[in-house]
Amino acid sequence: MLEVKNLSKSFDKLCVLKDINFTVEKGEVVAVIGPSGSGKSTLLRCVNQLEKAGGGEINVCGINMMHTNEKGKAVFADTKTLREIRLKTGLVFQNFNLFPHMTVLRNITEAPTLVLKKSKAEAREHAIELLRKMGLEAKADAYPSELSGGQQQRVSIARALALDPEILFFDEPTSALDPELTGEILKVIKELANDGMTMVIVTHEMAFAHDVADKVIFMEGGYIVDEGTPEHLFGDNASDRLKQFLQRFNQH
Amino acid sequence: MTGEQIETLFGLMLEYTIPTLKIFCFTLLYSIPLGMVVALLKMCKIKPISWLTNIYILIMRGTPLLLQLIVAQYSVPYILKSDACPAFLHALLDGVDIRSETYTFNMMLFAFVLNYAAYFAEIFRGGIESIPRGQYEAAGALGLNRTQTFFRIILPQVIRRVLPASSNEIITLVKDTSLASAIPYMEIMYIAKKQVPTYASLLPLFMAGLFYFAFAMVLTLLLSLIEKSLDPMWRRNVKTLRKGIFRRGNA
Ligand SMILES: Nc1ncnc2c1ncn2[C@@H]1O[C@H](COP(=O)(O)OP(=O)(O)OP(=O)(O)O)[C@@H](O)[C@H]1O
Ligand SMILES: [Mg+2]
Numbered sequence: 215m216l217e218v219k220n221l222s223k224s225f226d227k228l229c230v231l232k233d234i235n236f237t238v239e240k241g242e243v244v245a246v247i248g249p250s251g252s253g254k255s256t257l258l259r260c261v262n263q264l265e266k267a268g269g270g271e272i273n274v275c276g277i278n279m280m281h282t283n284e285k286g287k288a289v290f291a292d293t294k295t296l297r298e299i300r301l302k303t304g305l306v307f308q309n310f311n312l313f314p315h316m317t318v319l320r321n322i323t324e325a326p327t328l329v330l331k332k333s334k335a336e337a338r339e340h341a342i343e344l345l346r347k348m349g350l351e352a353k354a355d356a357y358p359s360e361l362s363g364g365q366q367q368r369v370s371i372a373r374a375l376a377l378d379p380e381i382l383f384f385d386e387p388t389s390a391l392d393p394e395l396t397g398e399i400l401k402v403i404k405e406l407a408n409d410g411m412t413m414v415i416v417t418h419e420m421a422f423a424h425d426v427a428d429k430v431i432f433m434e435g436g437y438i439v440d441e442g443t444p445e446h447l448f449g450d451n452a453s454d455r456l457k458q459f460l461q462r463f464n465q466h
Numbered sequence: 467m468t469g470e471q472i473e474t475l476f477g478l479m480l481e482y483t484i485p486t487l488k489i490f491c492f493t494l495l496y497s498i499p500l501g502m503v504v505a506l507l508k509m510c511k512i513k514p515i516s517w518l519t520n521i522y523i524l525i526m527r528g529t530p531l532l533l534q535l536i537v538a539q540y541s542v543p544y545i546l547k548s549d550a551c552p553a554f555l556h557a558l559l560d561g562v563d564i565r566s567e568t569y570t571f572n573m574m575l576f577a578f579v580l581n582y583a584a585y586f587a588e589i590f591r592g593g594i595e596s597i598p599r600g601q602y603e604a605a606g607a608l609g610l611n612r613t614q615t616f617f618r619i620i621l622p623q624v625i626r627r628v629l630p631a632s633s634n635e636i637i638t639l640v641k642d643t644s645l646a647s648a649i650p651y652m653e654i655m656y657i658a659k660k661q662v663p664t665y666a667s668l669l670p671l672f673m674a675g676l677f678y679f680a681f682a683m684v685l686t687l688l689l690s691l692i693e694k695s696l697d698p699m700w701r702r703n704v705k706t707l708r709k710g711i712f713r714r715g716n717a
Contacts (some may be wrong), residue, residue, distance in 0.1 A: 264603050300609050311604035315622045315698055324618065325608035357699050370604075377608065 215240045215381055215412050216261065220282070221270035223253075223260055230256045232436040234270070238381065238414060238429075243407045245423035245444075246416045248433035249459060254416040257433070258383050261414075262305045263296060274299045275380050301329065304379035308386040310370045312358040318345070319354040322373045330377065337376070344372040348402060364395035368402055382406070384415040400426075420463060424448050432456045467667055475661060479673050485653040486677075488571075489643045493578040494636065500579060501586025508591055519587075526584035531577070532645050538577035539570065539649050574651055578642075585635050593628035594620070626696050633689040640682045644674075654678075 221234040230253045238244050246254050259265040261272060263279075269288050271281040279299050280290045290296065313321050322341035326332040332340075345351045348368040358366055367387055374382060384403065388396040400422050406413065407426050417423055423430055423444065430447040432440040432455075440453045447456060467475075507519040526534070542559055545551050562569055597620055605615040647656035658674035694700050 262607055264606060297609065305607040307600060307604065309600060311600035313601065313619055325610060328614050329609040355702065
């Protein structure tokens with residue numbers, strides 16, 4: 215489903231991602247954890263085409279998005295292929311990024327009508343179904359500013375799902391929320407996992423990662439330091455560095 | 467003053483509101499689109515273009531509009547006489563009658579438009595830059611292309627954000643048109659000043675003041691209505707309210 219090989223990325227001189235290797239299988243839920251500045255967001259942004267990786271290889275659903283040629287230069291697929299890949303991936307942001315001038319419904323139907331050329335009625339029907347799933351069918355005509363953070367995040371998840379992505383990425387979906395609103399988002403993600411959705415979730419919610427993930431990736435300093443099942447990573451066999459990180463985390 | 471005199475004066479003043487309205491309308495007509503272009507030029511990634519645009523904006527905003535109006539009006543003959551004048555400019559301006567009314571009006575409009583475009587450009591640039599990067603990224607992640615992102619996501623938000631500041635500029639322009647009287651260009655301010663000794667009364671000035679005030683008030687009202695109508699929540703609430711009244715009326 216997703217294959218990342220030797221991925222690297224730097225901003226000017228600052229090397230943010232170094233030799234990243236991992237795969238995500240269909241239906242798998244992968245949690246990415248690690249200290250601030252370790253490159254978790256940058257990794258998601260490279261895979262979602264919001265940043266251009268500097269080297270390595272990315273394959274999404276068997277389609278090559280980028281690779282490195284013999285001269286060591288990053289080569290990207292043509293625009294058409296990149297657009298095709300873009301529709302297979304969905305991204306949910308930390309601060310929602312809903313469109314404030316559109317109703318909840320329009321937020322969700324805009325991309326399906328513009329990009330997938332769905333009819334208005336069809337897009338609307340799908341959007342309402344998604345809203346029902348998120349428990350927000352009453353909010354279809356509300357504007358984002360009239361919703362709580364948790365509701366906004368659920369709308370943004372519905373918006374990403376409206377394009378029927380093969381794989382959904384979350385960048386700290388609960389970090390901008392009050393603790394009491396965090397639960398409602400985690401519940402939605404858990405339901406998606408039960409439905410068999412393939413997901414990659416950057417999170418600081420360790421209990422949640424332990425609970426819902428099939429695989430956990432621990433990043434630090436631009437490297438994947440440790441990777442494995444939650445039992446392995448949150449157990450006694452984890453690397454010392456990860457244990458240290460988790461210990462510091464639990465103190466907070 | 468007799469009633470008849472007042473009536474004549476009023477008629478005269480009314481006639482000269484037309485040139486004032488003409489300056490106002492044409493300045494807006496050209497300076498708003500030009501302001502958008504200037505805003506884009508200033509945000510241009512090619513540095514020399516952005517610097518040159520910035521110098522233009524600094525000069526326009528840093529010197530009096532009155533000075534700019536007078537320079538535009540009287541500098542052409544001096545430029546034509548100078549050795550540094552490029553041939554194409556010479557060819558362009560040689561046949562022009564600098565005492566004609568068209569010339570006076572066009573050069574005046576030229577100065578007004580360049581001045582207001584600089585102010586509008588800064589407002590528009592501020593509006594575009596105030597849209598968070600996340601809006602572009604969300605649109606991109608949803609597969610919208612650059613055109614769709616600009617027209618569907620960014621522009622509607624920019625318009626709403628720049629409207630209050632633009633309204634201010636528009637109201638200011640109402641009063642700034644009076645600077646044209648110094649050129650001199652015969653609009654309401656010019657005629658009002660001229661009538662003072664004739665009638666030995668302040669009434670002409672008072673009438674001019676009243677005209678500017680009424681014009682500015684009407685515009686203020688109009689612009690605030692536009693502002694409201696662009697507020698999606700306000701529009702929705704009006705719609706539901708209407709539906710409610712309609713239903714009750716039917717029942
Ligand atoms: N656009 C950018 N330009 C320059 N440096 C950047 C840019 N984006 C990120 N960085 C740098 O890259 C490094 C990794 O950032 P990233 O946002 O990926 O970390 P993160 O693991 O997501 O951290 P957090 O948990 O705080 O979200 C940081 O040192 C950051 O300063
Ligand atoms: Mg981050």
